[in-house]
Amino acid sequence: MDKMPKWADIVLIPLISLMLAFAASGLVVLAIGENPIQAITVMVKGALGSTSGLGYTLYYATNYMFTGLAVAVAFHARMFNIGGEGQAAIAGVGATLVILAFDWPHWALALPFAIMGAALFGGFWAAVPAYLQAKRGSHIVITTIMFNFIAAAVMGFLLNGVLKNPNTQNAETVKFPDGAHLPTAHEFLAPLGINFSKSAPLNISFLLALLCAFLVWFLLWRTRLGYSIRAFGQSEKGAKYAGISAFKIIMISMFISGALAGMLSINVVMGEQERLIKEFVEGAGFVGIAVALMGRNHPVGIILAAILFGMLTQGGFELLWEMPNISKEVVLVIQGMIILFTGALDYMVRGPVEKLFLRMKKGA
Amino acid sequence: MANAQPTERQETAAPAIELVGISKAFGPVQANKDITLSVARGSIHGIVGENGAGKSTLMSILYGFYKADAGEIFIGGQKTLIPDSSAAIAAGIGMVHQHFKLVENFTVLENVILGMEDGPLLRPSLAKARKLLQRLADEYELGVDPDALIENLSVGHQQRVEILKALYRKADILILDEPTGVLTPAEADHLFRILQGLKEQGKTIILITHKLREIMEITDTVSVMRRGEMTATVKTAETSPEQLAELMVGRKVLLHIDKKPATPGADILEIKNLEVTDEKGVKRVKGISLEVRAGEILGIAGVSGNGQTELLEVLGGYMPASGTIRINGTEIDLTGKHSDGQSRRARGIAHVPEDRQSEGLIMEFSAWENMIFGYHNDPAYNKNALMMDNAAIRKETAAKMERFDVRPPIPALQAKNFSGGNQQKIVLAREIERNPELLLVGQPTRGVDIGAIEFIHQRIVELRDEGKAILLVSVELEEILSLSDRILVMFDGHIMGERDPAKTDEKELGMLMAGMETNGGAN
Numbered sequence: 001m002d003k004m005p006k007w008a009d010i011v012l013i014p015l016i017s018l019m020l021a022f023a024a025s026g027l028v029v030l031a032i033g034e035n036p037i038q039a040i041t042v043m044v045k046g047a048l049g050s051t052s053g054l055g056y057t058l059y060y061a062t063n064y065m066f067t068g069l070a071v072a073v074a075f076h077a078r079m080f081n082i083g084g085e086g087q088a089a090i091a092g093v094g095a096t097l098v099i100l101a102f103d104w105p106h107w108a109l110a111l112p113f114a115i116m117g118a119a120l121f122g123g124f125w126a127a128v129p130a131y132l133q134a135k136r137g138s139h140i141v142i143t144t145i146m147f148n149f150i151a152a153a154v155m156g157f158l159l160n161g162v163l164k165n166p167n168t169q170n171a172e173t174v175k176f177p178d179g180a181h182l183p184t185a186h187e188f189l190a191p192l193g194i195n196f197s198k199s200a201p202l203n204i205s206f207l208l209a210l211l212c213a214f215l216v217w218f219l220l221w222r223t224r225l226g227y228s229i230r231a232f233g234q235s236e237k238g239a240k241y242a243g244i245s246a247f248k249i250i251m252i253s254m255f256i257s258g259a260l261a262g263m264l265s266i267n268v269v270m271g272e273q274e275r276l277i278k279e280f281v282e283g284a285g286f287v288g289i290a291v292a293l294m295g296r297n298h299p300v301g302i303i304l305a306a307i308l309f310g311m312l313t314q315g316g317f318e319l320l321w322e323m324p325n326i327s328k329e330v331v332l333v334i335q336g337m338i339i340l341f342t343g344a345l346d347y348m349v350r351g352p353v354e355k356l357f358l359r360m361k362k363g364a
Numbered sequence: 365m366a367n368a369q370p371t372e373r374q375e376t377a378a379p380a381i382e383l384v385g386i387s388k389a390f391g392p393v394q395a396n397k398d399i400t401l402s403v404a405r406g407s408i409h410g411i412v413g414e415n416g417a418g419k420s421t422l423m424s425i426l427y428g429f430y431k432a433d434a435g436e437i438f439i440g441g442q443k444t445l446i447p448d449s450s451a452a453i454a455a456g457i458g459m460v461h462q463h464f465k466l467v468e469n470f471t472v473l474e475n476v477i478l479g480m481e482d483g484p485l486l487r488p489s490l491a492k493a494r495k496l497l498q499r500l501a502d503e504y505e506l507g508v509d510p511d512a513l514i515e516n517l518s519v520g521h522q523q524r525v526e527i528l529k530a531l532y533r534k535a536d537i538l539i540l541d542e543p544t545g546v547l548t549p550a551e552a553d554h555l556f557r558i559l560q561g562l563k564e565q566g567k568t569i570i571l572i573t574h575k576l577r578e579i580m581e582i583t584d585t586v587s588v589m590r591r592g593e594m595t596a597t598v599k600t601a602e603t604s605p606e607q608l609a610e611l612m613v614g615r616k617v618l619l620h621i622d623k624k625p626a627t628p629g630a631d632i633l634e635i636k637n638l639e640v641t642d643e644k645g646v647k648r649v650k651g652i653s654l655e656v657r658a659g660e661i662l663g664i665a666g667v668s669g670n671g672q673t674e675l676l677e678v679l680g681g682y683m684p685a686s687g688t689i690r691i692n693g694t695e696i697d698l699t700g701k702h703s704d705g706q707s708r709r710a711r712g713i714a715h716v717p718e719d720r721q722s723e724g725l726i727m728e729f730s731a732w733e734n735m736i737f738g739y740h741n742d743p744a745y746n747k748n749a750l751m752m753d754n755a756a757i758r759k760e761t762a763a764k765m766e767r768f769d770v771r772p773p774i775p776a777l778q779a780k781n782f783s784g785g786n787q788q789k790i791v792l793a794r795e796i797e798r799n800p801e802l803l804l805v806g807q808p809t810r811g812v813d814i815g816a817i818e819f820i821h822q823r824i825v826e827l828r829d830e831g832k833a834i835l836l837v838s839v840e841l842e843e844i845l846s847l848s849d850r851i852l853v854m855f856d857g858h859i860m861g862e863r864d865p866a867k868t869d870e871k872e873l874g875m876l877m878a879g880m881e882t883n884g885g886a887n
Contacts, residue, residue: 234729241680242705243708
């Protein structure tokens with residue numbers, strides 16, 4: 001069967017899905033007696049209309065890129081890692097321990113070590129369920145989601161115990177040393193003559209996310225390991241025939257996945273909070289599943305989907321602020337619609353568009 | 365059922381089925397082109413054609429799975445619309461699929477009435493079915509224990525249940541899709557007796573197959589399909605296998621390959637007392653010993669599931685076993701702890717697996733990615749410790765595709781977009797071009813077109829003539845007989861005996877395959 005052009009697959013279909021999602025959301029907004037056009041305008045303006053809004057959008061997008069890439073790498077090995085939430089949280093502990101261990105002279109020195117700490121801890125938190133899957137056959141979906149709860153408990157234990165800042169009431173660590181402060185967008189864009197918002201949390205981790213996206217692409221499509229991961233994901237029997245070790249692939253792909261999810265803590269803990277707090281992941285681990293799904297598990301798609309989800313998050317907050325009649329739940333509904341239309345209902349749009357292209361081709 | 369117009373019982377000589385001008389396209393692919401076919405009542409009508417010739421599509425239209433783009437269907441002279449399979453059943457059409465559609469943990473009786481229960485309570489329906497089944501069993505040699513669980517039945521018996529299901533639904537016209545693929549020759553003969561009996565009772569049978577021998581043996585009329593068109597319909601008595609093959613492929617085909625006598629050398633592979641127990645703890649191979657010499661093809665015949673698959677998997681390095689295996693005199697590890705597919709390849713064993721779709725190829729991968737599958741750690745395919753040399757692989761793939769006549773010769777095309785024959789050529793190109801000491805070949809021509817079979821057989825014989833050892837496992841007796849220099853028959857994990865292909869025939873091998881001793885075995 002003939003296929004439609006690639007641009008239609010990558011651009012046109014998501015765009016139509018998005019339009020449908022906006023239309024459906026519009027009906028919801030209409031139903032509660034608000035103006036849908038106004039709502040959409042507020043969302044888009046809130047997400048992109050100022051450097052502050054943009055700064056928040058890209059800050060959230062950074063998180064979603066990390067968790068989206070994490071889901072995608074595991075998915076290529078046919079492992080459904082839904083434990084990004086817990087892996088990111090534990091990675092935060094790793095990053096924090098590294099940062100608090102020394103009085104870092106400069107962020108450029110602190111960053112690589114913090115990355116290592118986060119990657120090791122996040123990777124380890126994913127490696128335990130991976131081991132159970134590879135050796136004992138415990139289903140990875142069940143174990144990774146259970147590990148989210150364990151991670152939450154561990155965080156509570158640590159932040160009320162050994163890691164707690166004795167000088168506050170809150171469950172949080174002491175503030176990180178100044179030498180570990182990551183440059184914000186305001187700081188690193190100022191020398192270029194760009195005046196970026198001072199309040200926006202966007203920081204250098206955004207570039208780290210883009211680098212990770214490139215590395216994931218390189219890993220999957222340019223290295224032997226990536227080849228083996230994809231082969232194993234497509235056919236376990238085939239991998240056996242070829243002599244690719246299932247144990248090795250499951251362990252490595254899940255470790256990489258957990259490490260990528262862990263990078264979220266660099267953005268949030270090191271880049272924004274500058275201390276470890278209890279619930280800093282805020283659901284980004286789960287959003288990563290939708291991002292990977294919408295991005296077709298390809299790094300480029302994931303970057304685009306993450307930015308869209310970043311816009312939704314930031315625009316949603318703005319909507320709550322600007323239109324008090326629209327409650328938090330309605331914002332969730334709108335976000336849910338977009339996930340539903342772009343992710344799950346993809347084939348609803350794809351079928352007719354494909355037919356249309358075939359017909360046009362025949363006519364031509 | 366309401367959709368079908370009831371067939372009138374006409375005593376005239378109207379054909380049981382008449383298809384007029386049936387066309388069906390899937391996107392740009394024309395699967396059926398203006399097909400006209402008439403099947404006489406009370407006859408056995410064969411339909412042959414290569415894979416992708418459109419046989420299955422045509423039968424799916426007749427059974428209501430697909431809707432034809434154009435054309436009409438007449439059942440017993442009456443124009444009939446068949447929008448779904450229940451309409452087909454109402455019109456008296458029954459279908460026995462290649463892959464059975466039975467519920468494994470139900471009894472025969474329960475399977476037969478499934479979907480045809482008379483009311484909410486099962487007991488009356490079961491009692492009624494039991495009576496009818498008994499009658500059918502007596503009439504047509506269709507004896508099956510009605511209370512046996514499907515999973516405990518042999519494949520041949522399961523197939524009888526499928527036929528009983530169709531008859532219970534009052535089928536007058538029975539379509540069988542590749543019915544003998546999974547049967548021993550004896551079971552196939554029994555099936556043919558059943559079909560003869562059904563025919564004598566006035567039933568009409570359509571037999572879809574790629575085995576020309578069966579067509580010659582049992583059909584009255586045969587229709588040949590090629591590239592979506594019905595190229596010929598002839599009386600079976602007035603044609604020959606050679607003529608049918610030519611009609612199918614569109615050119616002359618060598619049905620038997622010419623090969624020189626083997627000149628065997630030293631033992632390449634020696635197996636002693638090999639035992640294999642599968643993951644469920646069932647013993648699959650029960651102490652076999654054999655050797656394959658350089659420059660010969662050892663054929664292993666047997667109905668699938670008698671230990672041949674496990675034998676190949678052990679040799680391929682991904683199934684643990686006990687016993688000893690020597691390659692060129694050196695023992696190899698069988699525990700699975702120090703060996704895998706990679707270390708076997710390093711020993712010079714190449715493996716064309718039985719199941720190319722889930723083992724031999726990654727269907728979503730491109731041809732060039734598949735061309736290094738299993739050899740992806742070879743330095744020739746890698747720039748350095750990290751990166752693969754994709755450009756070099758693509759270049760080599762293009763050359764191999766040309767040498768093995770893979771069509772279309774596009775390295776970037778995904779494996780799933782090639783036909784079965786061309787997929788198999790990709791696997792063969794990969795394995796043979798490694799110039800192995802020992803080639804393991806499982807079911808080399810399963811689901812492969814006649815034209816490609818000829819090519820694949822020639823390549824295997826060429827490799828033999830280069831002095832390599834070849835272990836061939838196949839369920840196709842014709843293939844075993846024409847390729848092998850020696851034949852072993854496996855049954856229930858044992859080797860039943862060795863035969864010389866020149867001094868044996870399908871009948872004797874068939875008995876061995878069914879576990880019966882023969883006094884052949886001259887050697």
